[in-house]
Amino acid sequence: MDYALRRSIKVGASQAEVFAIDEVGMNIVIEKKQVKIGQVKRDRGMGIRVLVKKDGGASTGFSYVTDFSRNTVTEAVEKAVTTAKVKRADKDLKSFEEKAKVRKVADIFDKRIPRTDPSDLIEIGTSMLEEACKDPRVSAVSGSVHAGFGEVSVANSLGVSGSYRSTGFGGHMYVVAESGGSLGVGWETHSSSNYESQKLVATAGYAAETALKQLNPRTLEPGTYDVVVDQDGLADLFMNTLVQQVRADLVQRNQSPLTGKIGSEIASENVTLMDDPTVPKALGSKPFDSEGCPTNSRPIVEKGVLRTILHNSYTAHKEGVKNTGNSMRYIMFGTRSEYALEPIIGPHNLVLKPGKGRREDLIREVKSGILVRGFIGAHTSNVQSGDFSLALDCVFKIENGDLTFPVKHAMIGGNMPGILRQIRLAAGNSKQVTMGPGMTLISPTILIEKLTVAA
Amino acid sequence: MRIAEKAVTLCEKLGADYADARVERTLSTDIRLMKDTFDQVASGAEQGLGIRVLYKGAWGFGSSTSLALRDVSQTIRGAFKAAKATALHTKEKTRLREVSPVKEVVASAVKEPMQSIPVDRKMKLTLEASEEATKVDKRIVSVTVTYSDSSGETYLATSEGTRLVGRPSRGSIVIVAVAKEGTKVGTIRERNGMQAGFELFEKIDPLGLARRGAERAVKLLAAVPAPSGRFTVIADQKLAGVFAHEAVGHASEADHVITGESVLKDKIGQRVGSDLVTMYDDSTYPGGWGTSLYDSEGVPTKKRLIIDKGFLKGYILSRETAAELNMDPNGGARAQSFAYRPVVRMSNTYLTAGGQSFEELLEGVDHGVYLKGSRGGQVDTAKGTFQFSAEEGYLIEKGQLSKPLSDVSLSGMTLETLMNIDGVANDFQITIGLCGKAGQVVSTGTGSPHVRIRNAVVGGK
Numbered sequence: 001m002d003y004a005l006r007r008s009i010k011v012g013a014s015q016a017e018v019f020a021i022d023e024v025g026m027n028i029v030i031e032k033k034q035v036k037i038g039q040v041k042r043d044r045g046m047g048i049r050v051l052v053k054k055d056g057g058a059s060t061g062f063s064y065v066t067d068f069s070r071n072t073v074t075e076a077v078e079k080a081v082t083t084a085k086v087k088r089a090d091k092d093l094k095s096f097e098e099k100a101k102v103r104k105v106a107d108i109f110d111k112r113i114p115r116t117d118p119s120d121l122i123e124i125g126t127s128m129l130e131e132a133c134k135d136p137r138v139s140a141v142s143g144s145v146h147a148g149f150g151e152v153s154v155a156n157s158l159g160v161s162g163s164y165r166s167t168g169f170g171g172h173m174y175v176v177a178e179s180g181g182s183l184g185v186g187w188e189t190h191s192s193s194n195y196e197s198q199k200l201v202a203t204a205g206y207a208a209e210t211a212l213k214q215l216n217p218r219t220l221e222p223g224t225y226d227v228v229v230d231q232d233g234l235a236d237l238f239m240n241t242l243v244q245q246v247r248a249d250l251v252q253r254n255q256s257p258l259t260g261k262i263g264s265e266i267a268s269e270n271v272t273l274m275d276d277p278t279v280p281k282a283l284g285s286k287p288f289d290s291e292g293c294p295t296n297s298r299p300i301v302e303k304g305v306l307r308t309i310l311h312n313s314y315t316a317h318k319e320g321v322k323n324t325g326n327s328m329r330y331i332m333f334g335t336r337s338e339y340a341l342e343p344i345i346g347p348h349n350l351v352l353k354p355g356k357g358r359r360e361d362l363i364r365e366v367k368s369g370i371l372v373r374g375f376i377g378a379h380t381s382n383v384q385s386g387d388f389s390l391a392l393d394c395v396f397k398i399e400n401g402d403l404t405f406p407v408k409h410a411m412i413g414g415n416m417p418g419i420l421r422q423i424r425l426a427a428g429n430s431k432q433v434t435m436g437p438g439m440t441l442i443s444p445t446i447l448i449e450k451l452t453v454a455a
Numbered sequence: 456m457r458i459a460e461k462a463v464t465l466c467e468k469l470g471a472d473y474a475d476a477r478v479e480r481t482l483s484t485d486i487r488l489m490k491d492t493f494d495q496v497a498s499g500a501e502q503g504l505g506i507r508v509l510y511k512g513a514w515g516f517g518s519s520t521s522l523a524l525r526d527v528s529q530t531i532r533g534a535f536k537a538a539k540a541t542a543l544h545t546k547e548k549t550r551l552r553e554v555s556p557v558k559e560v561v562a563s564a565v566k567e568p569m570q571s572i573p574v575d576r577k578m579k580l581t582l583e584a585s586e587e588a589t590k591v592d593k594r595i596v597s598v599t600v601t602y603s604d605s606s607g608e609t610y611l612a613t614s615e616g617t618r619l620v621g622r623p624s625r626g627s628i629v630i631v632a633v634a635k636e637g638t639k640v641g642t643i644r645e646r647n648g649m650q651a652g653f654e655l656f657e658k659i660d661p662l663g664l665a666r667r668g669a670e671r672a673v674k675l676l677a678a679v680p681a682p683s684g685r686f687t688v689i690a691d692q693k694l695a696g697v698f699a700h701e702a703v704g705h706a707s708e709a710d711h712v713i714t715g716e717s718v719l720k721d722k723i724g725q726r727v728g729s730d731l732v733t734m735y736d737d738s739t740y741p742g743g744w745g746t747s748l749y750d751s752e753g754v755p756t757k758k759r760l761i762i763d764k765g766f767l768k769g770y771i772l773s774r775e776t777a778a779e780l781n782m783d784p785n786g787g788a789r790a791q792s793f794a795y796r797p798v799v800r801m802s803n804t805y806l807t808a809g810g811q812s813f814e815e816l817l818e819g820v821d822h823g824v825y826l827k828g829s830r831g832g833q834v835d836t837a838k839g840t841f842q843f844s845a846e847e848g849y850l851i852e853k854g855q856l857s858k859p860l861s862d863v864s865l866s867g868m869t870l871e872t873l874m875n876i877d878g879v880a881n882d883f884q885i886t887i888g889l890c891g892k893a894g895q896v897v898s899t900g901t902g903s904p905h906v907r908i909r910n911a912v913v914g915g916k
Contacts, residue, residue, distance in 0.1 A: 026533075026537075028537075028541070029893075031710070031714055032547070032713060032714050034544065034545050034546055034547060035541050035544050035545065036514065036541075036545075037513075037514035037515065037516055037537070037538075037541060037796065038514070038515050038516070038534075038536075038537025038538065038540060038541050039515070039516040039517065039518075039534070039537060039796065040515075040516075040517045040518075040530060040533035040534055040536075040537060041517070041518050041519075041794060042517075042518070042519040042520065042521065042526060042529070042530055043518075043519075043520055043794070044520050044521055045501075045520055059493075061496060062495070062496060062497045062498070063497065063498040063499070063500070064497065064498075064499050064500070064501075065499075065500045065501070066500070066501045066502055066503060066520035066521070067500060067501075067502045067520075067522070068521075072500050075500065076498065076500055079498040079574065080498065082573075082574060082575070083496045083498070083574055083578075086574065086575040086578060087493050087496065087578070088491075088493075090492065117536065117540070118515075118533070118536055118537035118540050118541075119536070119540035119543075122540045122541055122543075122544055125544075126544055139715050140714050140715035140716060140837070142714060142716070176715055176716065176837050178715070183837055183838055185835065185837055185838060222683075253489065253490070253597070254596070254597075255597065255633075333889065333891065333896070334889065334891060334896035335791075335894055335895070335896065340497070340499055340501075341497070342495050342497060376833040376834075376835065376840075376842050377831070377832055377833050377842045377843070377844060377864070379831055379833075380830040380831045380832065380843070380844035380864075382640070382642060382830070382862065384633065384640055384642065385640045385862075387861075387862045389842075389844055389862060389863075389864040389914050390842070391833070391840065391841075391842035391866055393835070408838075408840075409840055409866070409867075409868070409912075411842065411864070411866060411912075411914045413683075413862070413864075413914060454683045454684075454912075454914050
């Protein structure tokens with residue numbers, strides 16, 4: 001890393017930054033009611049960003065390598081500097097992150113995980129399978145278990161230099177039940193930075209139970225319903241709409257409906273949404289962001305009012321505000337190692353304030369509605385207008401507080417943030433769902449009033 | 456090749472029944488220009504090894520971005536450990552359908568190597584496309600152009616003696632144009648790409664794509680909310696291509712068939728669509744985005760007939776799924792990169808052209824919806840349901856296109872929809888796509904002519 005920084009300055013960069021990851025991941029894949037394959041993955045790489053000052057502004061260049069040999073790094077640095085020189089100066093680009101005091105974040109590294117062996121994950125997978133296959137109507141089971149540990153390092157030529165270690169653990173179970181020509185599908189996920197094998201095994205039972213309850217679905221009468229949404233569905237919808245809409249880069253470019261809305265009421269007063277990078281055992285918790293800026297907890301929406309949007313060093317400089325430490329490296333579709341990406345903006349742990357009571361109590365509040373586990377097609381949402389059109393996954397009809405029958409083939413259309421005004425209630429059952437690398441939604445099941453549902 | 460061969464030898468020493476190793480070095484350029492600002496310009500130099508071992512009927516897989524001998528050896532031991540532990544629990548042992556080992560060097564036809572072109576020329580191309588779109592209309596408020604290229608070397612060695620060297624090269628351009636007027640916003644994406652050297656950008660006409668995208672985005676400003684309900688629908692080449700890929704293609708992947716997560720399970724030889732439906736998954740389509748002569752297992756690929764005039768003819772197969780279904784392998788196992796194991800994937804998936812013109816399809820519609828382009832979609836292959844959002848829509852009234860519609864989607868049951876196709880035009884087009892499955896993204900081609908679907912579910916707001 002030091003060499004890359006030194007070399008960058010030597011070949012003409014005014015500033016340089018290195019973001020490096022070295023991680024070991026392990027996972028097993030469950031297919032056809034058996035453990036199919038165990039995999040190990042060592043991923044080490046670094047992203048090199050340079051800043052060249054010129055014409056009253058500056059420009060950046062970026063390269064990444066997985067081969068740390070001198071030759072490859074030298075070439076990468078040269079390409080980055082060339083890019084920066086060719087790019088037109090951006091007068092809003094001032095500097096990379098300055099050195100600042102970083103606080104430790106507790107409970108993001110579980111010592112058990114580096115000691116985990118593929119055979120441990122296979123034990124868990126086997127227990128999940130047993131749990132899922134208890135009923136003879138279960139016809140297909142697939143799923144996964146994964147564990148990983150790694151170190152993230154950020155250093156720049158302004159003196160930022162830090163690293164932290166973290167772990168991750170989780171998995172999912174997908175169950176198909178078959179009976180008399182009818183198919184029912186159920187699934188559940190679990191993720192944490194701690195080795196929570198029992199909780200993961202429990203997902204299997206829940207997925208199977210849901211699949212069985214989904215057998216013999218009926219068509220829903222189109223109309224207006226109260227819709228109870230579980231956490232995974234909400235995470236999918238948020239990631240593809242709200243998370244993007246609170247990015248300062250998109251707000252500044254006028255690509256978010258939240259442009260100019262700070263201080264305005266955008267949600268019902270039941271909605272309080274924090275970004276909290278200090279939640280114990282949460283996969284989004286971290287001491288500093290991907291540019292080395294210390295992270296902090298802050299409300300995004302407080303009792304319905306938009307309080308802040310999320311910044312990285314560039315957008316904060318541009319607007320003359322304090323960096324919120326939300327530089328993240330991810331892409332919306334597919335998988336790419338974080339070191340291969342330039343920083344954009346995202347939340348760490350988006351925490352939707354829970355209400356009271358169990359999920360059943362929330363359902364009991366509903367006279368005529370549906371319960372939805374997930375959405376299909378959330379990635380087709382239009383971030384800029386906020387409009388979305390979603391097929392619903394794992395749906396049950398709710399009549400007078402009871403789940404009465406599984407529903408096939410229903411859709412909703414709506415708008416984000418508009419839909420936030422219709423959130424009436426939240427249960428107390430907070431759950432962590434991964435939204436992206438180092439990003440989670442921690443939320444309860446919620447009740448959205450009066451949505452138009454098409455069959 | 457030396458590292459790949461060494462890796463395979465080590466696996467055999469450890470006691471593997473089968474092993475294959477893929478070593479790759481890839482140089483890439485990714486440029487994203489938003490309005491007139493280069494949002495991203497990234498040069499990548501990636502290398503790594505992926506190793507797959509079969510031990511007593513169980514798989515282990517390992518990958519490492521470090522090719523240092525110690526790291527490679529550790530990765531291989533990890534993969535072997537995983538296979539061994541899995542073997543203790545598997546009831547059904549994995550078998551591989553036999554194939555003949557091959558030795559070949561496969562290179563993309565390249566005139567101008569991607570790496571010989573300096574990054575500023577690639578940036579200039581991106582800028583020109585952006586300017587072309589911006590000048591179409593004052594209401595174009597934002598244009599994002601994404602340029603990508605990659606080239607490199609791939610080596611595959613198997614314990615059966617296959618030795619394949621690949622020199623792939625590909626490039627693509629994606630243009631997203633946003634038009635705005637008052638509170639109305641119209642967003643359109645145009646994209647194209649090829650497997651070739653830098654010269655491909657002359658063939659795919661980035662400026663033309665940019666212009667078309669901007670013109671379509673402006674048209675969307677006049678759009679009114681779409682109606683919901685059942686309509687006769689005409690889907691354009693892109694949307695019908697996405698339907699072919701998402702709804703039918705995924706269900707024809709043999710791994711989904713075997714796990715029961717496919718509506719096409721046990722349906723070979725049966726009618727699954729109307730007479731007008733013929734569909735291929737074609738790895739041999741010249742220059743195609745999903746084209747390859749060999750798959751990631753080193754099996755020669757094919758033009759796979761999936762549906763012939765409405766009858767299901769075959770599946771996309773890996774060696775493993777071919778053994779399981781007792782069919783001949785057809786080179787359908789692909790991996791995103793060395794860091795991923797090969798899984799059953801599509802290549803270029805398309806519905807073939809019919810005999811009617813687009814106008815003839817329209818003539819038969821009294822009251823319907825014309826859907827163009829796709830903002831993506833998803834399917835449940837087990838239930839056979841799908842949902843796609845179109846980019847543009849138009850009402851069809853008395854055989855004529857009328858009002859433009861916004862945010863309109865198409866959903867339904869896959870098999871019902873295939874049976875309800877009652878018109879296929881003669882205007883076949885193929886485009887590029889990315890397909891996600893099993894946590895991996897691979898390049899795919901999707902194609903189709905205009906198709907007409909009776910009684911389809913359209914969702915608006």
